[in-house]
Each structure stands twice: as C-alpha cells, then as structure tokens.
Amino acid sequence: MNKYIVAVSGGVDSVVLLDILARQSGIELIVAHFDHGIRDDSYLDAQFVAGLAEKHGLPFELRRENLGPETSEETARNRRYKFLRELADKHQAKIVTAHHADDAVETIAINLLRGTGWRGLAGLDSDILRPLTVKTKSEVMDYAKKHKLKWRDDSTNDGDKYLRNRVRQNLSKIEDDTKRQLLALWMTQKSLKRLVDSEVAVLVGNGPSYSRYFFTHIDESVAIECLRHITGAKLTRPQMAKFLHNIKTIQPGKIYSAGSGVKVKFTSRNFTVELLK
Numbered sequence: 001m002n003k004y005i006v007a008v009s010g011g012v013d014s015v016v017l018l019d020i021l022a023r024q025s026g027i028e029l030i031v032a033h034f035d036h037g038i039r040d041d042s043y044l045d046a047q048f049v050a051g052l053a054e055k056h057g058l059p060f061e062l063r064r065e066n067l068g069p070e071t072s073e074e075t076a077r078n079r080r081y082k083f084l085r086e087l088a089d090k091h092q093a094k095i096v097t098a099h100h101a102d103d104a105v106e107t108i109a110i111n112l113l114r115g116t117g118w119r120g121l122a123g124l125d126s127d128i129l130r131p132l133t134v135k136t137k138s139e140v141m142d143y144a145k146k147h148k149l150k151w152r153d154d155s156t157n158d159g160d161k162y163l164r165n166r167v168r169q170n171l172s173k174i175e176d177d178t179k180r181q182l183l184a185l186w187m188t189q190k191s192l193k194r195l196v197d198s199e200v201a202v203l204v205g206n207g208p209s210y211s212r213y214f215f216t217h218i219d220e221s222v223a224i225e226c227l228r229h230i231t232g233a234k235l236t237r238p239q240m241a242k243f244l245h246n247i248k249t250i251q252p253g254k255i256y257s258a259g260s261g262v263k264v265k266f267t268s269r270n271f272t273v274e275l276l277k
Helices: 012-022 042-056 073-091 101-113 118-122 137-146 163-171 176-204 212-217 220-230 237-249
Strands: 002-007 027-035 060-064 094-096 209-211 255-259 262-266 270-275
Touching: 002 012, 002 073, 012 027, 012 042, 012 137, 027 042, 027 073, 042 060, 073 094, 101 176, 176 220, 209 212, 212 220, 212 237, 220 237, 237 255, 237 262
Parallel strands: 002 027, 002 094, 027 060
Antiparallel strands: 209 270, 255 262, 262 270
C-alpha cells in the first residue's frame, strides 16, 4: 500500500487536498503539520489540523518551532521541508503538498523577478507530489464550498512582508484561462528539464572521477549543467563557475572545497568529487 505524508497547514488548499485524498481507497495517509511559531495564535492551526486528522481517523505528526515574527519566508520553508523529509524517511512515505496552479504561476513569476536561469521556469519540480497543480485557486475554493469544508485563514497571507504575497496580489487579476496556458508552458518546461537531466547523466557517467580535458573543451553552459549533476545540485551557480575555473587551472595534487560539503581532489588528468554529509 502506498504511504503518503500529507502537509496540512489548516488553510483551504491543504484542507481540500486532505479531503480529496481521504476519499481514496488503497492508500495510507499521515497528516503532518509544522507550526512555525511565527504568529502568536499559530497553535490554533495545529489544534485545528489535529482535529481534522482525528475526524478522518488518520495519524497526526506535529512539530512546533518558535521561529518568531521576523523569520524570512525562505527560512520558514526550509524548516518545514526538513520536518516533512524527516517524516518521509521515518515512515518510508512520499510527501504530498497542496500547491495548485496559481502557486506554480507565482513561483515562475518570483523566479523571473529574481533573475532566474531556465531551470527557474520549471519551479515546483521535485520528488514531492503536488496533485492540485491541475486546479486553479478558484477551483480549489469551489471544491471547498461544494463540500462544506472548514479551514483557517493565515493572517500573514494578507500582508506584503513576503514577496510571494505581493506577487499573489498582482497575479490574482489574471484570468483562469491565462493561468492554464502558463501552467501548460510550465509542464512543458518540467519535461524539458527532466530530459536535460537524463542526457547529462549519460554524458558524465557515474564517476566519482571525471576528465579535466572534457570539462576544459565543452561549452561553459554545458559544463555547468554537468557539474550540477555531479554535485547533486548542492552548489550555487557562482560556486559552480568557480569550480569550473579550478578544473581548468588548479595544480595537480590540490584539494578544493567547492562549498556545501563538496570536496574535490585533482590529478593532472582527472578530478574526483566527494559529497560530504
């Protein structure tokens, strides 16, 4: 039987997700809630989600961290996903989140604002399952109203402190048909990303040793993609650019720390990559 960790914040999106999944047979669900401790009343969200889990007869996993009101969106997200991945390892399960089509469009817009490379146009693409990405926000709301679901509204979503909130306010004016067109482009970009990743894996081989000559004579953009694969996507683009420079110039016998636990040893012909935990 397939087992899933369902991330439920208590908001309408995750409540709808849980309701849809709970109606399916042949799967095992574990409700997970991460209380950031950003709002004083966030414990009420945890209580609400615990009640939902009990209503559906499902096990409930909770973690609370007092991150505080000044916590960045990125920090909150990283802590939440760390919790979810720990649960996935513990229960040997897959993670399911309630991201919908509007979230995908928002992510693309945010990445563009930050000056993303082409991979940023394929955001929200990972081993995490996101079944609601075929639905727009309005369709999620329609489902919630049709099934008379109850949820909690997060007051932090109404402010403009976080970039995503500011982007969301502007994108709310876009028609659903336009969102679906953008969603189709997003799906195409994800397919292209997976194709590139597959080709790169064949190109570089299994390692852990790689030819310096090869990296010296291929196009820089191709080399960066290859290094991204070799290092398990642990490095930033500037770090990979510096790594590539060292492949071309560093003396044999040197050991180079590329960052994020990536250790590289060089000979005259090859370099060996070790990924430290």
